Amino acid sequence: MAPSLVETPTEARPANTYKLNLGQYKEVDGHSIDRDIETGKIGGKGAKALIHECQYPHYLPTWNPQELYSPLQPFEHYEHGKDADTSFRNLLPPGTTVTNLTPTIGTEVKGIQLSSLNDAGKDELARFVAQRKVVAFRAQDFADLPIQDALEYGSYFGRHHIHPTSGAPEGFPEIHLVHRGENDKGAEEFFKARTTSVAWHSDISYEAQPPGTTFLYILNKPDVGGDTLFVDSVQAYKRLSPLFRERLHGLRATHSGIEQVNAAAARASIKRREPVVNSHPIVRTHPATGEKALYVNHQCKPCSYRPPTVRRKLTSTVTREIVGMKQEESDAILKFLYDHLAYGADFQARIKWEEGTVVIWDNRVTQHSALVDWENGQRRHLARITPQAERPYETPFEG
Numbered sequence: 001m002a003p004s005l006v007e008t009p010t011e012a013r014p015a016n017t018y019k020l021n022l023g024q025y026k027e028v029d030g031h032s033i034d035r036d037i038e039t040g041k042i043g044g045k046g047a048k049a050l051i052h053e054c055q056y057p058h059y060l061p062t063w064n065p066q067e068l069y070s071p072l073q074p075f076e077h078y079e080h081g082k083d084a085d086t087s088f089r090n091l092l093p094p095g096t097t098v099t100n101l102t103p104t105i106g107t108e109v110k111g112i113q114l115s116s117l118n119d120a121g122k123d124e125l126a127r128f129v130a131q132r133k134v135v136a137f138r139a140q141d142f143a144d145l146p147i148q149d150a151l152e153y154g155s156y157f158g159r160h161h162i163h164p165t166s167g168a169p170e171g172f173p174e175i176h177l178v179h180r181g182e183n184d185k186g187a188e189e190f191f192k193a194r195t196t197s198v199a200w201h202s203d204i205s206y207e208a209q210p211p212g213t214t215f216l217y218i219l220n221k222p223d224v225g226g227d228t229l230f231v232d233s234v235q236a237y238k239r240l241s242p243l244f245r246e247r248l249h250g251l252r253a254t255h256s257g258i259e260q261v262n263a264a265a266a267r268a269s270i271k272r273r274e275p276v277v278n279s280h281p282i283v284r285t286h287p288a289t290g291e292k293a294l295y296v297n298h299q300c301k302p303c304s305y306r307p308p309t310v311r312r313k314l315t316s317t318v319t320r321e322i323v324g325m326k327q328e329e330s331d332a333i334l335k336f337l338y339d340h341l342a343y344g345a346d347f348q349a350r351i352k353w354e355e356g357t358v359v360i361w362d363n364r365v366t367q368h369s370a371l372v373d374w375e376n377g378q379r380r381h382l383a384r385i386t387p388q389a390e391r392p393y394e395t396p397f398e399g
């Protein structure tokens with residue numbers, strides 16, 4: 001049997017007190033649900049009292065430990081955004097309401113149905129999202145499509161990714177679920193030890209071919225709270241001085257999937273596939289727009305107060321280090337880039353969810369963070385479709 005990539009924690013603690021210090025709100029990700037409460041069979045103070053039964057029971061998460069997959073193989077990604085008519089006449093015909101949330105990132109669209117787009121419209125969708133970074137489409141019927149149809153739609157944009165650890169609807173491992181059940185107390189526990197749930201990241205950047213155009217649609221939401229933050233990593237790149245940008249070109253960083261699998265193991269969840277580590281350029285170029293974006297993935301607050309032996313593993317839960325640099329050099333540059341992205345409220349957008357909202361973003365040119373800020377125990381349930389794209393590449397510095 002090949003050696004597992006999964007690293008064992010260095011700190012031995014009794015099983016009942018062990019806490020893997022990883023990944024902000026990811027620590028409170030679930031690995032099981034009470035299906036009777038979620039479907040309203042038993043109510044009491046549960047589902048019926050607070051909202052009602054889950055509106056999408058076929059989207060409830062399942063974790064099947066028997067479901068195992070081989071390592072992902074390379075594939076040729078076709079970027080449909082390159083074929084788009086940039087007048088967007090198929091995507092945004094007359095009568096569509098298009099509202100930009102900030103100058104460079106975030107747009108809200110009303111008046112079209114994504115499910116009705118032809119291929120020309122989908123090409124424009126890929127391009128429009130790449131340009132605006134994240135777009136919220138309101139009043140969609142997407143969540144009501146049969147899951148198979150939603151997946152077929154998403155497959156236009158790339159090969160479906162199957163997540164190594166997350167819950168998925170029964171029979172549809174390609175759907176990544178974000179689910180906080182009725183009366184879930186995980187966040188309460190989390191905030192006893194942590195100050196914020198903000199965890200900026202780009203999804204599954206440890207894969208050799210991370211995702212591009214990515215879909216997330218709401219199934220159940222709290223009355224208020226649970227918004228999603230996005231940061232424009234193209235604008236973040238542009239804000240840097242030419243001198244600093246030039247230094248970043250040619251650098252590569254390693255991205256690790258090990259910590260995510262370890263975190264799942266710590267909460268007795270599943271591992272569908274052995275984790276991988278890949279290196280990617282720190283500045284990547286978008287294949288359709290040609291824009292350059294910062295591509296480092298933190299997903300954890302700086303952990304520099306920890307002892308060096310632990311710190312090496314926990315400085316970030318995804319991006320580990322800049323290839324070829326000494327630890328202190330790598331840590332300093334990565335910390336600066338993480339802070340630059342996290343504090344750049346002047347190139348960020350905040351998306352509020354409404355019933356029927358489908359949010360589409362381009363993981364190549366953005367980072368995002370969920371917010372766990374509601375305390376009334378209301379259910380939050382979303383489904384993500386995550387088409388993989390090209391292997392990240394960079395083009396030369398242009399001054």
Ligand SMILES: [Fe+2]
Binds near residue numbers: 201202203
């Ligand atoms: Fe994410």
